[in-house]
Amino acid sequence: MTRSIRVSAPPPPIRGHLPFGGGDIEVTSRWIERGGRPWMxxxxxxxxxxxxxxxxxxxxxxxxxxxxxxxxxxxxxxxxxxxxxxxxxxxxxxxxxxxxxxxxxxxxxxxxxxxxxxxxxxxxxxxxxxxxxxxxxxxxxxxxxxxxxxxxxxxxxxxxxxxxxxxxxxxxxxxxxxxxxxxxxxxxxxxxxxxxxxxxxxxxxxxxxxxxxxxxxxxxxxxxxxxxxxxxxxxxxxxxxxxxxxxxxxxxxxxxxxxxxxxxxxxxxxxxxxxxxxxxxxxxxxxxxxxxxxxxxxxxxxxxxxxxxxxxxxxxxxxxxxxxxxxxxxxxxxxxxxxxxxxxxxxxxxxxxxxxxxxxxxxxxxxxxxxxxxxxxxxxxxxHRLARMAPHIGDDPGGLRWSVRSDGTSGYLFATTYQPRHHRLPAQPGVQFTVQLPDAAITVPTAPIDLPAGRSLVWPLRYPLTDALELQSATVQLLTRIPLPEGGGDLVVFAATDGVPVELVLGDGTTADLPGPPGPDCFIDLDGVRLLVLDDASANRLYRLHVAGRARLVLADAPVYADGDDLVVHADRERVDLAILSGPPTPRPTHPASLWRAYALNVPGAGSELLLADLRPGHGPAAAPRYGGPMGRLSAPEDYSGAAVVHVELPEPTADRTLLRVEWTGDTARAYSGGRLISDHFWHGRPWDIDVTSLRSVRLELLPRARSAGVWVDPALRRREDGIAVESVTVIRVKETRLTIEEDS
Structure with a gap:
């Protein structure tokens, strides 16, 4: 079934009616402007x-x-x-x-x-x-x-x-x-x-x-x-x-x-x-x-x-x-x-x-x-273009949620089959949309597709690649665009979605063919512009950073940010791989025809070390539930006399930051260094991370879980046994390292 919606140009925003603004910032009825341009x-x-x-x-x-x-x-x-x-x-x-x-x-x-x-x-x-x-x-x-x-x-x-x-x-x-x-x-x-x-x-x-x-x-x-x-x-x-x-x-x-x-x-x-x-x-x-x-x-x-x-x-x-x-x-x-x-x-x-x-x-x-x-x-x-686009909510009795934001000439189509894991929405077979603009109808994709569960999409409609070339529709998400060096036009970067076929339809109705599967080397050369279609995993590694005098694209498998001429990397492993678009020469580019230049950073001292595993420490009985506050809700325990005690001896520090990661099941916990409380945790399914950078030992005090107490936890955790289980205690060493980029690279 093709979902259809008619959109029109929204009215111009109301101006001058709000007591805001000053300098180059103006607040209209629909968006905020900065320097005369819509700004989100x-x-x-x-x-x-x-x-x-x-x-x-x-x-x-x-x-x-x-x-x-x-x-x-x-x-x-x-x-x-x-x-x-x-x-x-x-x-x-x-x-x-x-x-x-x-x-x-x-x-x-x-x-x-x-x-x-x-x-x-x-x-x-x-x-x-x-x-x-x-x-x-x-x-x-x-x-x-x-x-x-x-x-x-x-x-x-x-x-x-x-x-x-x-x-x-x-x-x-x-x-x-x-x-x-x-x-x-x-x-x-x-x-x-x-x-x-x-x-x-x-x-x-x-x-x-x-x-x-x-x-x-x-x-x-x-x-x-x-x-x-x-x-x-x-x-x-x-x-x-x-x-x-x-x-x-x-x-x-x-x-x-x-x-x-x-x-x-x-x-x-x-x-x-x-x-x-x-x-x-x-x-x-x-x-x-x-x-x-x-x-x-x-x-x-x-x-x-x-x-x-x-x-x-x-x-x-x-x-x-x-x-x-x-x-x-x-x-x-x-x-x-x-x-x-x-x-x-x-x-x-x-x-x-x-x-x-x-x-x-x-x-x-x-x-x-x-x-x-x-x-x-x-x-x-x-x-700046999206801000001008008004929302039009799609009506679909079949359950697919979708919307179009449009300025009456171009737009973005949103669709989702996503809800949290315990309230999932079903996959949607035969998905296709027709957006009726004032001067034309755009159907995307050109043939129906099956949309998997757990996806959130935003697809461009009539996106201007250059002054003379338009992307009429696409089943990929726009990520960014960046000028190529030496007057090579722009590189426009898109991200594919796992399980969704890639289709790029140009303004003349022709389809741009991919040279291979989406990824860092999936470049498409068109008249006056180059496209890059990344896979989902690579899109999650992509940064656009202003470093060494200009904006650059960076692919990194560790967190990075820019500081002047440096890329600052916070590594929790001994080797970090980075690639910079049109970066300085390196003996081994990732691909003979690639614009990416690869770097392998060695970060001695970073990494993780398992200290303890599979512990079932002895403990007293779970405390009887207490209720308090103006709404009579469960109260946090204050008596730790029956807590399990786990002493953790820490290795010599070798990094800028050291975290102790505790994977465990129980009720609540506290961590002490000497007699000082340094961290606490209500068990809820995420690991308990403790900053132990300057410490040599930590004492953990853990209270047991009792399902009968009535504490709400995620459904995936409810079958965990009562008591205390410590699956692992791991040291995570995080080290800062810098990669200096030359300005003319």
Whole structure:
């Protein structure tokens, strides 16, 4: 069956009606412009105060290499003003230094000013001393505003000279977070920040949960594949399937709903969708945190599928929470995580805030860093055209989900058979689409194909290869395009999808033939342009990095980023293979006719070593379930007297970073160095990684699992036996190495 849809040119955007913009940035009703050209930001949340300062540089480097063009971060009030009137901006609290470093990596900055943040921080980031005062927080109570003014003045002072208007990286600010019923107060916060000197072109507020956002703030939205804040009896949250579909609904009424109910007793209002502002996101789930009672296992493919679904739904700003994990801070009251002890419904780990993010708590680079980079490369190359394209959602009673974004002349076709592994969608036989544009009908593919399960696609329609040559349709995804050296035209790079035949139909109706299977050497020469069709695996290894004076394509089997003339590689193996397009000569190119130049880097000291395996350590009985907090949910255990104890002696360090990776089954665990707690973990199916770089031994304390306790874990894990099983304890050695590239290569 051929699916058909008719699309038309969308109306021009409304301009000049929003109180945003400044310099070269303008916010229209449908997209954001920069320098007169539509711009689709890619923003990742990275909390400077939850990362060791010495890791800022590499984290921002990997974020930029992952295709982000901006980063966002909370300013946690409790961290910066632990005592009334005493502000701290030192060490990893040095906001100014972090913003300056982001700028050095070519990243813009979104400041989430607070004063309330949430972020799974104790009291939402409010200092304890604030809550002891007789005032009405998060309102225009003068006593509260006076304290907020002091915080804002300190924060804005740290940003002096760094705003977009001053030529700096700070392009946007968010006031408060998840405040849904105080639009006047939100407006007051922006006015106060501007009065104190903060001038940015974009002001935002979170819009989910039917939030009442004043016209002076741009509502921004979120989408998660699962949620730790749901009940332990919830198999898959009702909100989650929506985010794997194409939909013009922006709002999610369930994010933060447990806090509204528990803290305020207020239900969400009606959806806050508007058509006079662009569809912007700030919290596409980069993974998912865990609570004691509910421990989602969000897969990398889940993250990528949700992000692509939002693009097919009309998103004009891709913002991720979290993009890089971190570690909860420690303050005068101990660790600063949210907990039932501070009035929250949930107990979360005391230290780890890894979030299963693309960049982990200790700098681990995960598969969704690569999957998202593919989307970001495309947005960097063609986001200015995609932003102009309005979504048209396909109607298909057969179950295939699809959408077309089009400007009335060209477009992109989105289709998906993807849902998380326990809620899979079926494969779709005989798939073919006809998109009726105002002047022509395009059918893709030219013959029906069987679309496998678990795929998310985006295919170009009438994509301009050159001024004179058009790609009418294709069954591959655009990745990037880059000028070839010495006036050789552009190289346009596509990615094939496993199980989907490749078809490239040119504007004259002819088909471009592939010289071989998709891969690094699948080049096609056309008039004025060269195409490259990569296979799925190679596309996940592709980077576009500005190094040694110009943009270059890099294929790497270890995480890399650019730093001046160097490619910085973080290797966890002794040999790393890299290839650079039109790189400097090497005696052994990968292929006699290839444009790639190959490098084999030897990285002595990197690699992994198995220390322990197949342990069944003795332990006491599982603790009886306890319940607490305002919603009566399971509480995290505090008594470790019956814990199994595993002592791990660590080998001599040989790398820049050493991680201890524990694959285990149980309930909760803590790691100590001497008497100091250095890590904790709620078992949920992902390995427990501990940074042991400077340590020689670690003591692990593990509590046993009891299925009868009622903790929610992923269905794939539920048959694991009660008790404790340690499958393996492995040392992972990560070493930094650099490859210097000559500017004229």
């Amino acid at each position: 930001p890619r923003t990742g949340e990275i909390h400077y105060s939850r990362l060791p300062r010495e890791r800022w540089d590499e984290t921002l480097g990997h974020a930029r290499a992952g295709g982000l063009d901006s980063v966002a971060m909370y300013v946690f009030w409790a961290a910066h003003e632990p005592e009334p009137g005493r502000f701290d901006w030192t060490g990893n609290l040095d906001l100014r230094a972090f913003v300056e470093l982001a700028a050095r990596h070519g990243l813009d900055v979104v400041i989430r000013l607070g004063p309330w943040a949430h972020g799974e921080y104790r009291n939402g980031g409010f200092p304890d001393w604030l809550l002891e005062r007789d005032l009405k927080a998060r309102t225009d109570d003068p006593a509260y505003l006076a304290l907020v003014r002091a915080l804002y003045a300190e924060t804005i002072g740290r940003l002096r000279g760094l705003t977009h208007a001053a030529g700096g990286p700070v392009i946007a600010a968010q006031v408060d977070n998840e405040l849904y019923d105080q639009p006047g107060h939100l407006a007051t916060l922006r006015a106060m920040a501007e009065e104190l000197g903060l001038r940015v072109p974009i002001w935002t507020a979170t819009g989910w949960g039917g939030a009442q956002v004043p016209d002076t703030l741009l509502p921004v939205f979120g989408a998660y594949a699962d949620g730790f804040w749901e009940e332990a009896t919830t198999e898959w949250p009702a909100f989650a399937p929506v985010h794997f579909r194409y939909s013009t609904t922006r709002d999610d009424l369930t994010v933060g709903a447990d806090l509204r109910e528990a803290l305020d007793g207020v239900a969400a209002g009606p959806a806050a969708d508007r058509d006079d502002v662009p569809f912007a996101t700030c919290e596409l789930g980069g993974g998912m945190h865990v609570a004691y009672h509910r421990r989602p296992l969000v897969e990398p493919e889940d993250v990528a599928a949700v992000a692509l679904a939002k693009l097919g739904s009309g998103s004009a700003w891709q913002g991720y929470y979290m993009y890089a994990g971190g570690t909860q801070r420690t303050g005068p009251q101990g660790t600063q995580q949210e907990s039932q002890a501070t009035g929250y419904p949930n107990d979360v780990p005391s230290l780890t805030y890894d979030f299963g993010a693309p960049i982990g708590e200790h700098g681990q680079i995960r598969p969704h860093h690569h999957l998202l980079r593919r989307q970001h490369l495309w947005l960097d190359a063609d986001g």
